[in-house]
Structure formats: C-alpha cells, structure tokens
Amino acid sequence: MAEHIISLQGVTKEFETKNGKVTALKDINLDIEKGDAYGIIGLSGAGKSTLVRTINLLEEPTQGKVLFDGHQLTGLKSRELNLHRRKISMIFQQFNLLMQRNTLANICFPMEIAKVPKKEALAKAQDLLKVVDLEDRAHSYPSQLSGGQKQRVAIARALASDPEVILCDEATSALDPKTTRSILGILKQINEERGITLVVITHEMEVIKQLCTKVAVIENGEIVESGEVSEIFANPKSRAARKLFFPDDERTEIPSIRTANRNRLRLVFDEKTANEPVISRMVLETGAPVNLLYANMDVVEDEQKGQMVIQLSEEPDIAEKQKRFLRREGIQIIELSDFNGEVTE
Ligand SMILES: Nc1ncnc2c1ncn2[C@@H]1O[C@H](COP(=O)(O)OP(=O)(O)O)[C@@H](O)[C@H]1O
Ligand SMILES: [Mg+2]
Known part of the structure; x- marks a missing residue:
C-alpha cells in the first residue's frame, strides 16, 4: 500500500471575524504520498494558504485530523508537535529571509535553532549553496539579491533541516516567468533526486504543469477534483478545473x-x-x-x-x-x- 506522508481527514477550518464566521476549509480529505510533487491550485481566497498552514498545524483545524507520516498531529502538545514539524519546511512568495543576515547565516538559521555545531552547520550551508547554484553570493545580504536569488536562499534554508516535506506557498508568484522556470527546476530536482515530498500551492497552471504529478483543485474551501495532472489535464470534470486548465x-x-x-x-x-x-x-x-x-x-x-x-x-x-x-x-x-x-x- 502506498505510504501517506500527509493525510488530512475531514478537515474544516472556521475563522471568527467581526463580520461573523468565515469557513475557509470545508471537510477536506487529502492524501499525499511520500515523494509526491503534489499541487494544490485555486483562485485567490479559495483557501490554499489556510490548507497548507493546517498541514504543519500553523492553523489548528476546527474539525478533523491531520496526520504526518502516520502520526496524528492534531491534539499534540507543542514539544511533540515541534519534533514532527522539523521534518516539514516551508517556502513563501515573499521569501521571508532575515534581512540582517547574509546568505550563509540565513541558511544556518534553522541549524542554529536545532543546536547543530557551528562548524558543521557552516559546512552544510556551503554544500547547500551548490545545490541552489549560489556559491558566489555566500556573503551577500538579501537586499543585494534578486527575487530569484532570494528564493534560492530560502530553498537552501528549507533544506538545511533535512526535511521530508517542503511546503511551497506561491513560491514563484513574485517572480518573472524565466526565473519561475529556474526555481521550479531546482524544486523538481530536489523532489526527484532527494525524494523530498513537495506540496505546491499556486494559482498558476503553469507551475502545476512544470512541477507536479498530482493536483487537487480547491474552490471555496472545498476540493472539487483531484488526481494525476495528466488525467485532469486531459479530462477536467469540475468547472473550476476547466477554468484553471x-x-x-x-x-x-x-x-x-x-x-x-x-x-x-x-x-x-x-x-x-x-x-x-x-x-x-x-x-x-x-x-x-x-x-x-x-x-x-x-x-x-x-x-x-x-x-x-x-x-x-x-x-x-x-x-x-x-x-x-x-x-x-x-x-x-x-x-x-x-x-x-x-x-x-
Ligand atoms: N486569520 C484569518 N481570519 C479570518 N479569515 C481568514 C483568515 N485567514 C484566511 N481567512 C479567510 O479564509 C479564506 C481563505 O483564505 P486563504 O487560505 O488565504 O486563501 P488563498 O490562499 O487561497 O488565497 C478567505 O476568505 C480569507 O479571507
Ligand atoms: Mg494564499
């Protein structure tokens, strides 16, 4: 049987706001297998960011269960939760780098938190710079880097904790098409060569087509269709999928x-x-x-x-x-x- 590294079971998320209750996710069931490059596509406001944030429990579901590698994360105390969370890295549209640190120090950051000895951390950061093809920018600060270079730093930082999963929330949405292709190329390589599972949140079909093998289409907080990218591309059944594809x-x-x-x-x-x-x-x-x-x-x-x-x-x-x-x-x-x-x- 296929191994599910991530499993969402009946996940619902409601937010209380001044104007009443907002249901961002409705009864989401989603299984992601180890090594998948799994895309989640939907229009703005569909619930993508909320969904990806429930995977590492940055958002606690109002209802339902989140399992990581067979362990139920929902209901765990923060210390235990953090042990699992370390295996899940995240990259964002806005890169979220530390502005006061240079490239190497940004990549070392998660290793500092995990108390990896400094020398060891630095050697690993140097290696990761090669993976993202940024060796010549080791001592640059984020303000001196282009968007694509910043995202490369963020990818290296994400890899520093030896994650099993990388969650990508609109990771290329701030980049031009050419830079997007190169970043997607790096992510694909990481997925294929290291077997790291990717969860790729996007509103862009191109990202799904270039990077993912499976996709779920989300509309108004619900998954309306999911499956192999090639199958959904050939025969989209939901209105939302047809519109997006x-x-x-x-x-x-x-x-x-x-x-x-x-x-x-x-x-x-x-x-x-x-x-x-x-x-x-x-x-x-x-x-x-x-x-x-x-x-x-x-x-x-x-x-x-x-x-x-x-x-x-x-x-x-x-x-x-x-x-x-x-x-x-x-x-x-x-x-x-x-x-x-x-x-x-
Ligand atoms: N912290 C929050 N408080 C209240 N409403 C929220 C919060 N986060 C998200 N929402 C609402 O949930 C819905 C889904 O948002 P989001 O997950 O950010 O969508 P997407 O990432 O697909 O654009 C939207 O209606 C949004 O306004
Ligand atoms: Mg979002």
Missing part, C-alpha cells in the same frame, strides 16, 4: 450562438497522435468541413500535449460520424456543451 475555452465561447456550442469539442492529443493530419483525414473521410476554433501545444509532465477546440457539422448525422472517427483514432474528446454555465455541476 483551459481559460481559453471561455474565449472560444460565442454567447450569441449558444446552440452552436453543442457541436464543440475539445480534442486532446498526446505525443503519439499528431493532430493536423488527423483533422485532414477526418474531413476526407466524412466529406464535411470542420471549423478549427483554437489550437495549442502544452508540455505537461515533460510530455507534449496538444489541444484543439473544433466545431463539428451542424448536421447531427455528420457530427456523429465525425465523433466516431475521432474516437476510433483514439483521441480524447470532451464535449463543451456543458461549459460556461450551460449545465451546472
């Missing part, structure tokens, strides 16, 4: 001709099925034209995936023929008729 579907909707939406399909191609020739062959075989509304290539988990939105024939018989052809070709098809509020889930 395929924002362009909305742009291809033409509200004034709603009925036409009935004939719209999204096709998802993988590496093996080339897309253009399939469409040409479909036109040849069925003798009816199709309207190509949108096409795009994406890289999901290092695999090329293509997607296309097409409009089938207005003739039901021909449209059926077209769909049969696509199915026979082994192409994933998703009907868009229920998209954009036509059918509610």
